[in-house]
Amino acid sequence: MARTGLADPSQPVLRLDGIVKQFPGVRALDGVQLALYPGQVTALIGENGAGKSTIVKTLTGIYQPDEGDILLDGQPVRFPTAQAAGDAGITAIHQETVLFDELSVAENIFIGHAPRTRFGLIDKAEMRRRASEILTSIGAKIDPDVRLRDLGIASKHLVAISRALSIDARVVIMDEPTAALSHKEIEELYELVDTLKAQGKAILFISHKFDEIFRIADRYTVFRDGQFVGDGLMAEVTEGELVQMMVGRSVDQIFPKRRAVLGNPVLQVVGYSHPTEFDGIGFTLRRGEILGFYGLVGAGRSEFMQSLIGITRPSKGVCKMGDDIKIIRSPAEAIEAGIVYVPEDRGKQGAITAMPIFQNVTLPSLGKTSNNGFLQMAEEFKLAREYTQRLDLRAASLDVPVGSLSGGNQQKVVIAKWLATQPKVIILDEPTKGIDIGSKAAVHDFMSELAAQGLSVIMVSSEIPEILGMSDRVIVMREGRVVAELEGDDLSPETLVRHAAGITSEAAA
Amino acid sequence: MNALLKSRESILVGAILALLALIATRFAGFVAPANLAAVFNDTSPLIILALGQMVVILTRCIDLSVAANLALTGMMCAMLNVVYPDLPIIVILLLALALGAIMGAVNGLLVWKLDIPPIVVTLGTMTIYRGIIFLISHGKWVNAHEMSPAFTAFPRAALLGLPVLSWVAMAVIIVMAVVMARTTLGRSFYAVGGNPHAAVYTGINVGKAQFRAFVISGTLAGLAGYLWVARYAVAYVDIAGGFELDVVAACVIGGISIAGGIGTVGGAVLGALFLGVIKNALPVVDISPFWQLAISGAAIIIAVVFNARADRTKGRVILKSAEHAQ
Numbered sequence: 007m008a009r010t011g012l013a014d015p016s017q018p019v020l021r022l023d024g025i026v027k028q029f030p031g032v033r034a035l036d037g038v039q040l041a042l043y044p045g046q047v048t049a050l051i052g053e054n055g056a057g058k059s060t061i062v063k064t065l066t067g068i069y070q071p072d073e074g075d076i077l078l079d080g081q082p083v084r085f086p087t088a089q090a091a092g093d094a095g096i097t098a099i100h101q102e103t104v105l106f107d108e109l110s111v112a113e114n115i116f117i118g119h120a121p122r123t124r125f126g127l128i129d130k131a132e133m134r135r136r137a138s139e140i141l142t143s144i145g146a147k148i149d150p151d152v153r154l155r156d157l158g159i160a161s162k163h164l165v166a167i168s169r170a171l172s173i174d175a176r177v178v179i180m181d182e183p184t185a186a187l188s189h190k191e192i193e194e195l196y197e198l199v200d201t202l203k204a205q206g207k208a209i210l211f212i213s214h215k216f217d218e219i220f221r222i223a224d225r226y227t228v229f230r231d232g233q234f235v236g237d238g239l240m241a242e243v244t245e246g247e248l249v250q251m252m253v254g255r256s257v258d259q260i261f262p263k264r265r266a267v268l269g270n271p272v273l274q275v276v277g278y279s280h281p282t283e284f285d286g287i288g289f290t291l292r293r294g295e296i297l298g299f300y301g302l303v304g305a306g307r308s309e310f311m312q313s314l315i316g317i318t319r320p321s322k323g324v325c326k327m328g329d330d331i332k333i334i335r336s337p338a339e340a341i342e343a344g345i346v347y348v349p350e351d352r353g354k355q356g357a358i359t360a361m362p363i364f365q366n367v368t369l370p371s372l373g374k375t376s377n378n379g380f381l382q383m384a385e386e387f388k389l390a391r392e393y394t395q396r397l398d399l400r401a402a403s404l405d406v407p408v409g410s411l412s413g414g415n416q417q418k419v420v421i422a423k424w425l426a427t428q429p430k431v432i433i434l435d436e437p438t439k440g441i442d443i444g445s446k447a448a449v450h451d452f453m454s455e456l457a458a459q460g461l462s463v464i465m466v467s468s469e470i471p472e473i474l475g476m477s478d479r480v481i482v483m484r485e486g487r488v489v490a491e492l493e494g495d496d497l498s499p500e501t502l503v504r505h506a507a508g509i510t511s512e513a514a515a
Numbered sequence: 516m517n518a519l520l521k522s523r524e525s526i527l528v529g530a531i532l533a534l535l536a537l538i539a540t541r542f543a544g545f546v547a548p549a550n551l552a553a554v555f556n557d558t559s560p561l562i563i564l565a566l567g568q569m570v571v572i573l574t575r576c577i578d579l580s581v582a583a584n585l586a587l588t589g590m591m592c593a594m595l596n597v598v599y600p601d602l603p604i605i606v607i608l609l610l611a612l613a614l615g616a617i618m619g620a621v622n623g624l625l626v627w628k629l630d631i632p633p634i635v636v637t638l639g640t641m642t643i644y645r646g647i648i649f650l651i652s653h654g655k656w657v658n659a660h661e662m663s664p665a666f667t668a669f670p671r672a673a674l675l676g677l678p679v680l681s682w683v684a685m686a687v688i689i690v691m692a693v694v695m696a697r698t699t700l701g702r703s704f705y706a707v708g709g710n711p712h713a714a715v716y717t718g719i720n721v722g723k724a725q726f727r728a729f730v731i732s733g734t735l736a737g738l739a740g741y742l743w744v745a746r747y748a749v750a751y752v753d754i755a756g757g758f759e760l761d762v763v764a765a766c767v768i769g770g771i772s773i774a775g776g777i778g779t780v781g782g783a784v785l786g787a788l789f790l791g792v793i794k795n796a797l798p799v800v801d802i803s804p805f806w807q808l809a810i811s812g813a814a815i816i817i818a819v820v821f822n823a824r825a826d827r828t829k830g831r832v833i834l835k836s837a838e839h840a841q
Contacts (some may be wrong), residue, residue, distance in 0.1 A: 317715065336719030347716060355716055358709035360776045369706055370717040373697045379698050423717070 007514065017080070018043050020065075020096070020177050024484060027060055033062040034045035038234040040227050042177055042208040047199060049223035049240070050212045053252055053470060056229040058212050062179055065210075066098045083126045084149035095176035099166045105154055108484060112137035115169045116266055140168045144201050145240035151184070160191035167198060167229070171205075178202060179210045182303075184218060190330055196222055214302045214509045216245055228252060245509050246500075253470060253499035268478065269293030271328075272462045273345070273431050275314070278323030283309040284486040287323070291431060291462045296453065298477030299466040301506050306486040307466045311433050315340035315347045327430070341370050344430035349465070356420040359409030363401055364390035366408050367423045398448055402442035425456075433464040438472060450476060470499050482506050526821075527785040527803040530713075532764035534622040534792055541800040543590045549589045552677060553739045554761030558791030559684035560585075562784055564758070565765040567732030569783040572766055573719075573729045575775035576626060576633035581736040582758035583644035584618045585749075588740030590648045593657040593666075593750035607666070607741055615737015616730050617642060627722035641759070648752045669748040682740055687735065692780045702730060708775030765790050768818040789814070 009385040027035040032386055035057045042048050052058050063069040065076075069087035074408050075082050078094055085091040105114050112134045113120075121132040137150035146164040148157065155166065161181055170178055180199075184192045199222050202209060213219055217228070220240065227237040228251040235251045271290045278287040284306040291297050299307045313320050316334040327343060334340045340347070349355035353389055357366055367390040368375050375385040390404050397418040401411060408419050417437070424432060434453070438446040453476060457463055466472050482490040482505040490505040503509075532683030539546045564581050571578040588611050595602065595610070618640070625636040670680040690741065695701035706714040707724040714721055743748045769786025794816060797807040 068709050315716075336718065336720070337716055338720075341718045349713075349716060351712075355710075357714045358706055358776070360709045365702065365705070369714075369719075370704070372702060376699045379700060381697050381699060381702065383697075465636060 015045050018196040019075075019079065021075075021077040021080075022061070022065070023075045023077065025061070025064060025071045025076075027057075027064060027069060028072050034232050035064070035071070036227060038232070038233045039237075040210075040234075041223070041237070042210055044176070045203050045206045046210050046224040047203060047209040047222050048227060048304040049219040050210055050227050050229065051219065051248060051252060052229035053468075056252075057232040058229060059181070060232075061229070062098055062181055062210075065091065065096055065177075065179060092173060095174060096179070097170035097175040097177070098179040098181060099163060099170065099174065100181050105162060105166060106168075107155040108153065110151050110153055111141075111148055111157070111165050111168075114154050115140065115150075115166050116188055117171050119173060136172070137168070140171050144168060144171070149359050150238055158191075160194065163195065164198065167202070167408060175207065175212065177208045179212070181212045182214070183211075184213065184215065192218070196403075203488060206231075208357050214507055216248070216394075216509050219248075220245070229253075232436070249500050249503050249509075253503060265469060269296050269460065274324075274326040276324045276326070278313065278320045278325070280309065280313060280318065280486075281321050283313075283318075284483075287483075287488055289481055289488070289491070291464065293462055294457050294460050295478045296465055296476055298462045298467070298473040298480040299464060299483060300470075300473045300480050300502050301483035303468065305483040305506070307483050308435055310483075310488075311347055311435060311464070311466060314433070315345055341427055341429075344428075344458065345433070346370070346427055346429040346431070347433040348424050348437065350435040357408040357416050357423075359416075360407055363394065363399075363408055363411075364404040364406045366419050367393060367426055369428045370423060378468070389426050390422070392417070393426045397452060398420050414446075414448075421449070421452070429461070431462045431464065435466045435467070436468065438467075438469070470502055473502065474499065484508055516832075524781050524785060525572050526777065527769065527782070527789060531785065531792055534789070534796070538792075538796045538800055542796075545796055545799055552681070554791055554795045555684075555788070556678050556681045557795060559680045560743055560755075560760075561682045561761060561765055561791060562787040563687050563735050563739045563742075564732075564762040565783045565787040566687055566780060566784055567768070568762045568766050569734035569771050569778055570695075570704055570728045571725075571732045572763075572771050572773060573704045573775055573778055574725045575708050575711065575782050576725055576728065577637065577773075578619075578622060578640040578732045579634065579637040579761065579763075580618065580622060580644055581732060581762055582646075582755040583641040584615055584733055585722070585738040585740040585743055585758070586752070586754045586756075587618065587644045587648050588614045588737040589754060590750045590752075592741045593641060593662060593744050594651065596611070596663055596666045597657060597661050599614040600666075604665060608738070611737045611741035612734050612750070613737070615740060615785055616734040619730040620726070621735015621737070622733065623726030626729065627726040630722075633725075645752060650748075652752065654752060657744075661744070662748060667745050667748045670742045680746060683738070683742060687738075688780065688784055695780050696808030700727065708772075710778075712774070761790060764815045770816060770818075777827055782806070786818075808838050 013332070020042045022038065022040045024037045024039065025035050026033070026037055034188060038061065040048075040061065050058055050061070060069065064071050065085075067090050070086070070315065076084065083094060085094065085096075106117065109117065115137045116133050121129045121136065123129045134150050141148050141164070146161070146165065146168065148161055148164060154162065157165070167178070181346060183195060196218075199209060199211070211219070211223055223240050225237065226240055226248065226406060227390040228235040228248065230252060270293055272293050273291040276288045279285045284332070287310050289297065301307050302331065314317055314334070316336045316339055319335070325334065332343050334343060334345070356484070358369070359457065364386055368386045371389060375382050375389055379391070387404060394401070394404065399415055399418045399422065401415065408416055409418065421437075437453070438449050450472070453463055453465070464475060479491065479493040480502065481488055481503060482492065484506055489508075490501075492501060544550060564585070568578055568581060591614055592607050592611050596607065622633070622636055622640055625631050626633050630694050645753045670678060670683075674682055695704070703714070703719050703724045705718055707716065707721050711721045743755060748753070764789040766778070766783055767773065767786070768789050769778070769782035769784070771783060773787070790811065793811055794807070797810060801808070
């Protein structure tokens with residue numbers, strides 16, 4: 007650890023220059039630059055899709071850049087593996103830490119490089135001694151013998167950081183480390199960051215929360231759509247300027263939103279609460295409306311939606327459809343009531359990839375395509391054909407498994423599946439996440455058409471252009487609560503970011 | 516995937532035919548129609564159990580208690596027959612189905628309501644069911660002379676040239692084929708195994724579907740229990756000991772994915788027949804019993820390797836040209 011103390015604070019430890027990373031159909035990083043200085047915290051700021059996680063993966067040896075240089079102490083280096091990045095002293099602490107629940111704290115800190123005895127066995131006493139030394143150095147009061155699973159998330163972060171210190175890390179990447187922490191734990195994390203700074207570590211801090219960026223960062227770098235926008239010292243920038251850099255895009259996507267004539271209220275939610283996930287959510291959804299739900303990751307949007315369709319139960323709150331109070335205790339009851347949810351994670355929660363397309367489409371509608379429990383294959387094909395055609399799905403046959411389709415087409419199957427239930431309200435959670443631009447346009451177009459036909463849409467999205475382009479009205483959630491309901495002239499990228507990130511000062515606007 | 520499964524099944528048919536041809540070179544009598552029918556009859560209990568096991572495996576579970584269920588049901592039927600020799604066979608059959616279903620339901624409830632891993636549940640009930648046989652029989656055998664003639668005659672009775680046991684197996688195959696391909700129940704098994712998270716959102720209760728799978732498996736094990744005891748005309752604690760492994764092996768050979776969601780009735784039946792042919796043929800072609808076990812085991816491993824490879828080839832289609840070429 008001695009060498010870091012001698013580093014010249016005016017020279018970056020690590021510098022990235024002109025990094026390009028190309029994926030099929032998308033340029034995730036387009037010539038970005040980034041510099042990390044010893045003893046300083048650099049905040050990396052950008053919207054979803056700006057390229058923040060791609061740069062982290064490039065730094066930690068998971069992705070190889072297609073072009074550009076990585077300079078460590080001014081020397082060009084390459085990280086062909088995660089191991090190589092670790093050996094070079096670069097370590098990342100993720101939102102969900104990657105540690106071993108069943109091992110002790112000391113074992114977690116030293117796994118892979120445990121001190122050995124003369125006989126080549128693990129020297130437990132030495133390991134425990136060094137572990138508690140490191141834990142003490144960062145002010146963590148954690149017993150090195152305790153099993154990791156018995157610790158809270160904040161303590162797990164401390165263990166992860168201790169692990170980084172045990173391998174003499176020089177660069178520590180923190181990817182939204184506070185997303186799952188309580189207020190008190192966040193304060194402790196700030197103190198830890200100060201400790202690391204004092205030890206001369208270069209820290210890359212990724213966060214959406216402006217208050218914490220201004221609290222702990224010394225420098226900032228802003229990315230937008232895979233491009234470098236600007237960097238500088240935190241002392242020389244205002245919140246408003248940062249927001250401007252983040253969102254100030256040229257509007258190059260055209261959204262097919264048609265101004266629909268809004269009808270009567272279809273769904274009214276009053277005071278929906280959950281013990282730990284959200285509190286007092288209320289809104290009214292009208293016929294033909296597209297209601298956007300904006301917020302940072304972890305704001306509780308998906309959790310609320312899952313409760314609305316009966317996956318979890320709210321502790322309080324009423325859901326009314328028309329004049330009737332609906333009590334929805336299971337997804338089957340939600341489908342019956344006419345509320346369907348298209349989950350965010352296609353792979354995990356959406357399609358059943360080994361199943362043929364038509365069986366996926368009819369799965370929630372089997373009540374309609376069966377007779378006393380016996381399937382009516384002809385009806386199934388008819389229903390599947392009707393809805394896949396409406397979504398312009400391209401597939402050789404409806405008999406092929408969904409797993410053989412491209413991501414965009416899989417998404418279409420999932421949406422077709424839900425439309426086939428003929429719902430009154432459809433909830434789309436990040437409907438265009440991870441699909442190509444052509445398929446995105448088709449999904450947007452279709453969403454508009456649905457609303458025009460009188461279906462009410464709730465769209466959960468973290469993409470500002472999509473939210474602004476598609477919604478009649480936007481509800482902003484932050485930390486489990488509704489913080490703003492915006493429509494018309496109030497809707498702008500700046501107001502969305504301000505409410506979602508919890509920026510209170512008017513000067514930021 | 517359908518085409519792939521079909522080809523997997525046709526490969527299995529090919530493997531069975533090749534095996535028969537090979538055996539025929541050593542012992543031509545094995546492939547005589549009468550002997551093949553006898554092999555099918557001998558494999559019938561395995562087919563019945565494999566079809567139940569298939570449903571359970573499709574839902575990402577496993578039922579290790581099937582052989583113990585079979586033995587317990589068989590013992591109860593035999594003891595009942597000793598006490599009430601005049602009870603009609605139909606009553607015994609219904610009772611066997613019910614007893615099996617109850618034991619399956621116990622497994623299913625433990626998996627569904629208490630959320631215990633299926634392998635743990637069925638390992639436990641496997642031992643418990645065997646233990647109950649010991650308790651009720653005090654470790655004694657029920658022998659042929661104690662059973663009524665009608666009781667033991669039923670599975671062997673010839674009907675249109677085949678024993679009833681074979682007909683029962685065929686009936687089970689047909690019923691299961693209809694259930695799996697043509698009912699919402701069958702569809703829900705595939706959905707739950709294919710992607711339990713997605714199944715939840717479509718309104719399917721994953722735990723309940725798994726419960727139902729265990730009930731089906733248990734019911735079929737109960738049915739096989741009576742047929743087994745009646746056919747061999749003996750009931751004791753250890754009948755069909757270790758048979759659950761043959762049943763799982765038949766499913767694996769038949770291409771039922773242990774990861775759930777993939778598999779067909781045809782595959783399970785062919786897997787069982789493949790094992791049945793090997794087990795029946797090896798003794799007649801004079802291979803020592805020591806080698807027989809090794810060869811059966813090798814067949815299972817080869818089948819798994821083959822299945823794993825087949826699964827691997829279905830990579831994602833990223834290239835546009837490949838998508839159109841399909």
